[in-house]
Every structure is written in C-alpha cells, then in structure tokens.
Amino acid sequence: MNLEPVVQNLVFGLFVGGLYGIAAVGLSLVFGVMKVLNVAHGALVMLGGYASFWIFTWYGIDPFAAILITAPLLFLLGFALHVGLFRFVTRLGEEAKIKNSLLISFGLTLVLENLAIKLWTADERAITTGYAGEGVTLAGVIFPYTRMGAFAVAVLAIALLHFFLNRSYAGKAIRATAEDWEAASLMGINVQRTYVVAFAIGTALAGVAGALVGVAYTIAPSIGLAWTLKALVVVVLAGMGSIVGAFGAGILLGEAEALSVYVFGSSYREVVGLVLFLLVLLLRPQGLFGRR
C-alpha cells in the first residue's frame, strides 16, 4: 500500500490543526478569565483575515509581516468591544453572564458578518503571495510554505501567550483573576482592567488566526460560524479555559478530520469534528484534558 497520500494527509491535518489551536486559544482565554462566551470569535477571525488581506492588497506587505499590524488592530477592536458591549455583562452572576455574553456576541456575529458582506462582497478570497503554491517536497510529501509558515506562527503565538501568562505581572494577574476574581481583587489586582486586557488579547489572537487562515486557506464573510464552531469544538475537547490543552486539542481535531476522510469520505470531514464534540460534551463535559 502506498503510504504517501496518508502521510500527506496527516501533514495537512497537523498544519490545519495548528490553526484550530490558535483560533481556539483566544476563545478559551476569554472564557477562562471572564466566563464570557464569545460566539463572535469566528467573526473576529474573519475580520483579522480581511485586515491582512487589505494590508497585503493595498500596501503589498507580506501577509506574515502584516500580522504585526493586524494583531494590534484587532487588539484595539477587542478593547472597544469590551468597553462598548461586554463590560456590561461582567458584573452579572456566572450563569447570567455566560448566557448574556452568548446572546450579545450572537448579535455581534450577525452585524459583523453582514457588514463584511456589504463592504467587501460575499466572495471567497485568499492572500496570494509570490510563494503561494510552492513548497518543499520530502520523500514525495509536500510541505507548502504558506501552511508551514502559518503553523510556525501559530506555535510561536501560543508560546508567546504561554510565556506572557506565566512570566509577566499582567499575565499572572490574568491567571489569578481566572482562578478567583474576588481573591485577585483583594490582592490589589484591578479586575476590570484585567478583563479588558484579556478580552483584547483574545481578540488579537483571533486576528492572528484570521491572518493565517487568509494566507494558508481562504476567507469569506460567512466563515465566522464555521470558525466559531471549530474553536468551540477544540475548547470543549481541551476543557474550558485550558490554553496549552487547546493547542493540543486543535491538532487532535485536525488529525481526526484528516483521518476521517479514509473512513467516511471527504464530504463528511466537517461533520466528524461536530460529532466528536457532541460525544465529548455528553461523555466528558470537563473536556479531554480538564479535571473536574
């Protein structure tokens, strides 16, 4: 039996899994710290993709370099969204907070998606660089530059986030707030400010994910729901609020989808993740890597 296509599939699964990881990490951070469920996360991924696309199209800046502009832009957007919308739910009790944030972000998704259609049409787009479609071939297996680069940036971004959360004061404040906001507030941490920072970082991470999706795959206004679902699937697999677990779960989902092609055929690729998700929700609601 010829193994090359199988290995090729696993390699692609790994690369796309890295993107699932980076898309989920932002959602997971926001949920873990604020108990805000932002289903507009996928729409923010979409906006990040368009930001990079236009920076590339108008100014000819390489999409990987453009992330250095896209991420701060989305950081600011996250800041504004928190101050304008999500700030109002952070003082509610936990259950009401989750429910209201879910509803607000649902409305936000509709607004962002339809604004994007209005501004940029519903067409699918991709950032087509000079090296798009090229890659390294090793033993008959292709490693495209764009997907490899996207994977590398995803790993780098998650490593940076991990470093930030564990080493810096602001990062430790975020973790402390996630652990127990009342105790954190008694220790002199400004909880409301920590929330803004966490939400803005989560949005910036969505922006990075979107930029990478734009380079390695395609973007369109309607991709928001699909990416929200991917991120939710990964977050639930990993256990709500687990950052490093989210990356592992992202790769797990990427590989599960890649392998599912051999069992159910390529047209059920998207269904596999969702069924996996429902199974985990029912059998292990705390996630694969989470503790109860």
Place this chain on the structure above:
Amino acid sequence: MLRAAMAPTGLALQRTRQLATAAVVAGFILAALLLPQFTQRRDVINLFFLMYLYITLAQSWNILAGYGGQINLGHAAFFGIGALTTRTLWTEQDFPFAAALLAGGAASVLFALVVGIPTFRLRGVYFAIGTLAMAEALRLTIANLLPNITSLPGPVIARYDLEPRYYLALALALCTAVTVYLLPRTRLSLGILAVREDEEAAQALGVNPLVHKLIALALSSFFAGLAGGVFAYYHVSYYSSFAFSPNWTFDAVLASFVGGIGTLAGPIVGGSFFILVRERLAVSLVDVHQIIFGVLFIVVVLTLPGGLVEASSRLRSAVRRLLHHALNV
C-alpha cells in the same frame, strides 16, 4: 379605606381592558381571515404568509427559551426535519398533505427527544452550543445526502394556489399563539416556569426538571416542525439543506428577543416587524435587515430585556402619567 374604595373600580377597569384587548385581537383575526377576499395582490398575500410563518417559528422558539429558560441554537434542525419529512411523504410517497404535515411535526418531536434527553443533562451554555453543533452536523449531512434541489411536482405547480397556504400558515400561527396563551395557565406549565426560575428549588418541590424541560422542548419542536412542513408546502423549489440553514434559528432568536422573550405578544410583534423590515429592505439592499436586527437585538439584551412589548407598555404608562399630570394641573 382609600384602597378598599378603589378596589372595585380597579377590577372593573381591568375587566374593561381585557374586553378591549379581546376585541382588538378578534378584529385582527377577522381582518386576517378576510384579507384574501379583499386583495388579489400576490405580494401582499406572500408578505402575510411569511409573517405568519415567522410568528410561528419565533413563538415555537419562545416556548422553550422564554418559558423553559433553555437557549436552543439548533432550532433550524426541527424546522428542517419538518420540511424534509412533509415534503418527502407528500410529494414522493403520495401521503395526503395533512398526514404528511402531522408526520413532519411528529418526526421533529421524535428527533428533539432523542437529542434532548442527553443534552438536557448539560446545563445552560452547554445546551446552547450542543444544539448549535447538532444542527450544523445535521445540515452538513443533509447537504451531502440530498445535494439536489427539491421541487414541487408538475401537477402541484400547475394547480398552485396561494390561498390555502395563506390560511394554513394563519391557522398554525393561531394554534401556537393559543398554546402559548394557555402555557402559564396550566399546572404542567407552572412546572416548566418553576424549572426555568430555579431547577433545584423546583426539584425540591417535587417538580421533575428533566420531564418538564422535555415537554417544553417537545412543544417547541412540534410547532417548529409544522412550520417547516408549511414551508415545504409553500416553497416551490429549494435545496433540501436550505430548510436546515442556521438562519432559521437566528431569525427566530432575533424576532423573539426584539419582540419580547417569554411573552405571548413578543414573538408576534417581533416576527411581523422582522418580516416587514426584511421585505421592505430586500428590494433595495442585501441583508441590511440582519445588521439592523443584530444591533436591535444587542440593545434589547443589554438594556431592555422585555423587548418591544415592554418598550411599548413603558411608553404607554409614561404617556398616561403625562396625561394624568396635564389633566390634574
């Protein structure tokens, strides 16, 4: 003393108001019944058909969300199953339409119970995202299995008449409205409301939360399935997966919330308003109504949990206060 003296007047006033409401409602129903006799304009009949369909859809979502307290983001699955079952039985298996329609509602309930028993073990947000994932998985599966456009058979198209469709949608909207009207008036639904407010407390009083949530879900999915069946009866041709599109869920959520969740009038106001705005704007621009309703929805969630219905009652009492002041001064 004063209070005792005022009490009978208060009751009488309430009685008068109830009678006035009943008269207005009866007037609306009569006008709806007579509408096709007064106009032959297909666009007008179509508009009202869509309004009734959306009222039903929003009201059916409202049963579970507003009264049961469960945010279901997979409502499209119930609508889709109703549409698919009704269409298949009616056009391909030669069932009488009424039987196919009821079978669509029943299939929807069956599916809802199969999904509901495991997902109701999950609290709050897990139920919302679980149903969202379930509906998307189902939509993608249907798009794979039935990739083709489903069309009404030639003889049906040749005899296509808008009027029975109009009356069917109207009847269904009225049925859901009556059901929601009766909801807070039966022992069963008091249980549903108790579970919404506090599951533990309800359980302590001997109300089984799972059973009551399942009953609310069954009612909700039954009417959503029937709405799907009416859609299958009305729409000439569409992709089978279109009836499973997440937009059916989103529109129902928007209409219920903007109108006023957990009330009888909310989804009626919200559904009509939604269709009026959508159809008005559809002529000139694409999907701007989604932006408008998205913003309205956020405003309602943040500042006005009672939706338009509450806004109008607040406005009315403000006007009454103003008048009162003006007359007294």
